Amino acid sequence: MSTATTSPATSPAAIPATRLLLRAGLLTLLALGGTFLLDPYRNYQLATAAGIFAAVAGLTLLVGLTGQLSLGHAVLMAAGGYGYALTATRVADALAGSGAADGVAGLLLPLLAGVVGALVASGALGVLLGLAAARLRGPYLAGLTLALVIALPSVAGTVPALAGAQGVSAPFVPVPDALAALIAVEQWHAWLAILLTSCAVTPLVALRSGRAGLRMRAVHDDETAARLAGIDPGRVKAGAFVASALAAGLGGAVLAVVTQQVSPGAYGLGFSLLLVVAAVVGGLGSLGGAAVGAVLVTLLPWLVDQATGALPADLGHRLQGNLEIALFGVVVIVVMVLRPGGLARLVRGRSRNTSLSTNTER
Amino acid sequence: MERLVFLLSTGLARGAVLALFALSLVIVYRAARAVNFAQAAMAVVPVYVALAVTSAGGSFWLGLAVALAVGALLGAVVERGLLRLVPQETPLPGIIVAVGLVMVLQAGLAMVFGPDHRPVHAPFSQRPFDVGGVSVLSPYDLFVLVVAAVVMGGLALLFSRTSLGLRLRAAAFAPETSRLLGVRVPRMVTLGWMLSSATAALAALLLVPTGLGLDPHAADVLFVNAFAAAVVGGLDSPVGALVAGLAVGVLVTLVTGYASAAAAPLAVLVLLTAVLLVRPHGLFATREARTA
Amino acid sequence: MSTLTIDRLTVGHGDGAPVLDGLSLEVPDGALVALLGANGAGKTTLLRALVGLLPARAGRVLLDGADLSALSTEDRVRRGLALVPEGRSVVVELTVAENLRLGALRQAGRPRRGPAVDAAVAEMYELFEPLARRRDAAGHTLSGGERQMLALARALVSRPDVLLLDEPSLGLAPLVVARLLGVLRDQAEATGLTVLLAEQNVTSALSVAERGVVLSLGEVVADRPAAELAADPALRHAYLGF
Numbered sequence: 001m002s003t004a005t006t007s008p009a010t011s012p013a014a015i016p017a018t019r020l021l022l023r024a025g026l027l028t029l030l031a032l033g034g035t036f037l038l039d040p041y042r043n044y045q046l047a048t049a050a051g052i053f054a055a056v057a058g059l060t061l062l063v064g065l066t067g068q069l070s071l072g073h074a075v076l077m078a079a080g081g082y083g084y085a086l087t088a089t090r091v092a093d094a095l096a097g098s099g100a101a102d103g104v105a106g107l108l109l110p111l112l113a114g115v116v117g118a119l120v121a122s123g124a125l126g127v128l129l130g131l132a133a134a135r136l137r138g139p140y141l142a143g144l145t146l147a148l149v150i151a152l153p154s155v156a157g158t159v160p161a162l163a164g165a166q167g168v169s170a171p172f173v174p175v176p177d178a179l180a181a182l183i184a185v186e187q188w189h190a191w192l193a194i195l196l197t198s199c200a201v202t203p204l205v206a207l208r209s210g211r212a213g214l215r216m217r218a219v220h221d222d223e224t225a226a227r228l229a230g231i232d233p234g235r236v237k238a239g240a241f242v243a244s245a246l247a248a249g250l251g252g253a254v255l256a257v258v259t260q261q262v263s264p265g266a267y268g269l270g271f272s273l274l275l276v277v278a279a280v281v282g283g284l285g286s287l288g289g290a291a292v293g294a295v296l297v298t299l300l301p302w303l304v305d306q307a308t309g310a311l312p313a314d315l316g317h318r319l320q321g322n323l324e325i326a327l328f329g330v331v332v333i334v335v336m337v338l339r340p341g342g343l344a345r346l347v348r349g350r351s352r353n354t355s356l357s358t359n360t361e362r
Numbered sequence: 363m364e365r366l367v368f369l370l371s372t373g374l375a376r377g378a379v380l381a382l383f384a385l386s387l388v389i390v391y392r393a394a395r396a397v398n399f400a401q402a403a404m405a406v407v408p409v410y411v412a413l414a415v416t417s418a419g420g421s422f423w424l425g426l427a428v429a430l431a432v433g434a435l436l437g438a439v440v441e442r443g444l445l446r447l448v449p450q451e452t453p454l455p456g457i458i459v460a461v462g463l464v465m466v467l468q469a470g471l472a473m474v475f476g477p478d479h480r481p482v483h484a485p486f487s488q489r490p491f492d493v494g495g496v497s498v499l500s501p502y503d504l505f506v507l508v509v510a511a512v513v514m515g516g517l518a519l520l521f522s523r524t525s526l527g528l529r530l531r532a533a534a535f536a537p538e539t540s541r542l543l544g545v546r547v548p549r550m551v552t553l554g555w556m557l558s559s560a561t562a563a564l565a566a567l568l569l570v571p572t573g574l575g576l577d578p579h580a581a582d583v584l585f586v587n588a589f590a591a592a593v594v595g596g597l598d599s600p601v602g603a604l605v606a607g608l609a610v611g612v613l614v615t616l617v618t619g620y621a622s623a624a625a626a627p628l629a630v631l632v633l634l635t636a637v638l639l640v641r642p643h644g645l646f647a648t649r650e651a652r653t654a
Numbered sequence: 655m656s657t658l659t660i661d662r663l664t665v666g667h668g669d670g671a672p673v674l675d676g677l678s679l680e681v682p683d684g685a686l687v688a689l690l691g692a693n694g695a696g697k698t699t700l701l702r703a704l705v706g707l708l709p710a711r712a713g714r715v716l717l718d719g720a721d722l723s724a725l726s727t728e729d730r731v732r733r734g735l736a737l738v739p740e741g742r743s744v745v746v747e748l749t750v751a752e753n754l755r756l757g758a759l760r761q762a763g764r765p766r767r768g769p770a771v772d773a774a775v776a777e778m779y780e781l782f783e784p785l786a787r788r789r790d791a792a793g794h795t796l797s798g799g800e801r802q803m804l805a806l807a808r809a810l811v812s813r814p815d816v817l818l819l820d821e822p823s824l825g826l827a828p829l830v831v832a833r834l835l836g837v838l839r840d841q842a843e844a845t846g847l848t849v850l851l852a853e854q855n856v857t858s859a860l861s862v863a864e865r866g867v868v869l870s871l872g873e874v875v876a877d878r879p880a881a882e883l884a885a886d887p888a889l890r891h892a893y894l895g896f
Contacts (some may be wrong), residue, residue, distance in 0.1 A: 069457055071399075132635065135642055138453035139397035143589045146399070147634050150586045151627040158628060269582065276461055318476055324470040331467030336459050337447045525759055525771070530747075532756050535747040542705065542739065543812065544731040544760050 058247030064285020072145030080249025087117025122249020168265025377611020411505020433563030598643025
């Protein structure tokens with residue numbers, strides 16, 4: 001039984017690898033080129049949105065394809081961020097110690113090591129949660145991941161390396177000399193963010209359109225039938241969670257690159273719920289929708305701030321940081337009640353709606 | 363030793379609040395086969411109303427009564443006005459709507475009442491009694507324990523001894539059969555939500571004077587701890603919620619007392635993970651929980 | 655006590671061809687009518703549509719001339735209709751006594767309270783002696799026969815005007831079936847209860863019924879006195895498979 005939350009109707013047939021890479025490369029180039037049209041602050045917002053997009057893409061894939069809801073994807077992002085920051089700092093220090101900090105190697109090595117660190121940290125946490133996800137159904141997994149978000153400050157306070165509420169700082173990635181004349185640091189960071197995010201999202205596209213995606217949908221639709229077809233539902237669910245966690249981890253790495261800072265406060269319950277909002281608004285299961293959702297949760301708070309800035313101080317103070325949350329809440333409810341497919345379904349038109357009522361027959 | 367006695371007795375009082383909140387989760391789970399992830403935000407709203415009543419000159423007891431009524435009303439509105447509108451076959455749509463509701467309620471409260479903590483005074487002293495040189499419960503702790511016991515006893519009587527309770531249980535267990543016996547199942551589901559959110563409001567009201575004060579997130583940690591307790595207890599079992607609620611309350615108090623307050627959520631997380639991995643259907647569930 | 659009239663009822667699942675297409679049938683006041691037919695003939699569909707568990711696409715269901723079609727299941731039950739569904743629908747989480755009390759909370763559609771509930775339940779214990787011995791047992795511990803007995807008792811205790819039974823004999827030992835149907839016939843005679851009994855077990859159903867209606871592919875293909883039906887080898891062979 002699947003309901004509103006699936007959008008398997010949107011799944012394309014398996015895309016050949018070369019076409020997929022071509023398409024991904026093209027989109028990435030477009031995005032990179034697009035940064036020239038934006039001012040530094042917009043590029044900073046773009047980089048942030050890209051990081052959030054990576055995490056939301058992972059989340060939407062998880063929810064849309066396997067029906068498992070994680071309320072704790074912010075923690076997976078935080079894991080990626082900490083993994084990035086700690087590893088990159090360590091490598092940067094080592095390079096500085098050996099006098100090799102200059103040049104392209106000095107720039108790229110900490111970055112790459114940091115990304116590996118992010119993948120290892122978020123992957124490890126993803127495996128742990130995936131083991132739980134393999135055995136748990138909806139409300140249990142949602143509750144467990146919620147407890148995880150609430151416990152994040154405790155974890156940061158308990159593990160010395162994470163430096164408590166202060167958090168850890170990530171090394172600044174300067175613009176390479178060759179590009180310094182051409183682009184500002186914000187644009188450079190936006191480039192890094194776009195590249196990292198495309199590395200996070202492209203595998204998800206391949207996963208979704210390939211056999212793994214098929215298995216996930218099979219498990220989601222009817223676990224018993226999937227089992228009879230020789231699919232191990234536990235392994236599929238755990239695998240989906242790990243894939244989702246890795247994408248979220250890369251998203252965390254992006255935010256660490258952009259903000260040079262990882263702290264538990266930035267990855268609290270509110271942010272975690274925003275990721276859910278972005279996934280729901282974009283349409284659960286839709287990666288394109290995830291991009292739209294990510295941009296929305298990045299831009300709306302800023303827009304609301306702009307709007308409330310003009311209000312009297314007391315009123316503005318009350319609305320600040322709250323009005324957009326309330327708006328997001330309303331949007332989520334309205335989307336779930338009226339258009340469970342989110343924006344993705346809205347864009348594709350009405351014909352897709354029929355899949356909601358007939359998808360038990362698939 | 364003295365410290366242990368003090369912590370154990372305080373832990374029981376904290377646990378009583380937790381057990382009440384866990385019980386509210388169990389009630390709504392039994393009525394609607396759903397975990398209400400908006401329970402914390404919904405429980406805080408009546409507390410704000412109660413605070414408004416008392417600060418406008420009303421007595422604590424009037425505030426309490428108003429809070430219960432507002433809690434019940436909110437439960438009915440949320441169930442009829444929101445959750446009934448989304449598909450119920452899988453838990454996901456309901457959980458996501460609850461997430462949206464949490465955002466609306468918490469941000470709404472912060473906008474209306476301001477985001478700051480508001481101090482809430484207990485109706486009784488919070489200074490512990492001194493029994494033979496050992497500090498134990500405070501009068502307020504005793505009050506909490508008594509209220510929790512009375513409410514839980516009342517709910518137990520309602521469910522096991524009255525015909526309304528019989529219909530509530532039947533509607534939860536076997537909706538179709540109940541309809542065939544003339545039970546208005548949708549009404550029973552709404553009543554379950556009302557009972558649940560009134561109970562949660564009471565728990566939040568009892569909790570707030572012991573914490574930092576009232577803010578829109580005042581019950582968030584209570585929800586997570588109570589969820590852990592309800593899961594340990596089996597989600598379906600009121601007795602399980604009671605026992606596990608007390609146990610989690612004592613655990614949290616001990617960890618806070620001997621390690622640090624910051625370590626308490628970690629302890630709850632570890633407990634929840636362990637129970638979910640070893641016995642996903644809880645320690646008290648008599649039979650396999652239905653597929654949720 | 656009441657006449658059940660089915661007027662050109664059309665029922666189907668999803669968008670497919672209707673299972674019942676314009677079916678009409680009258681079960682007169684106090685009659686015990688057997689509804690026969692092979693698997694898939696539409697017996698269960700008809701009974702579920704009568705109580706409103708399945709929506710009808712067209713047609714009406716009347717109880718003593720009053721149209722029930724617009725009413726919900728709960729309200730049809732409150733008007734005096736009762737269904738014992740297929741598969742011994744006992745609330746397994748409740749005890750025998752609680753199951754019976756649940757049924758006894760209404761009498762002929764009106765609420766019943768306190769001592770009257772207890773009295774009605776006690777009456778059922780007299781009728782179904784094995785239930786009295788197991789009154790505090792949880793539903794899931796009962797045997798198949800006990801469950802069916804409980805399901806029947808729970809329906810009778812509410813004093814319905816029209817009782818619909820769906821395959822009460824399914825999976826039960828012949829002796830148990832004979833006993834259940836015996837109680838049913840006695841009750842029907844004693845109280846004037848109108849009964850529509852859907853059965854695949856033709857012989858036992860016809861042994862208690864006055865009249866037999868044979869359904870095939872959603873249509874009434876025979877409607878005759880029970881004895882006549884049982885004696886007609888051609889009909890038996892064509893529609894009932896023996």
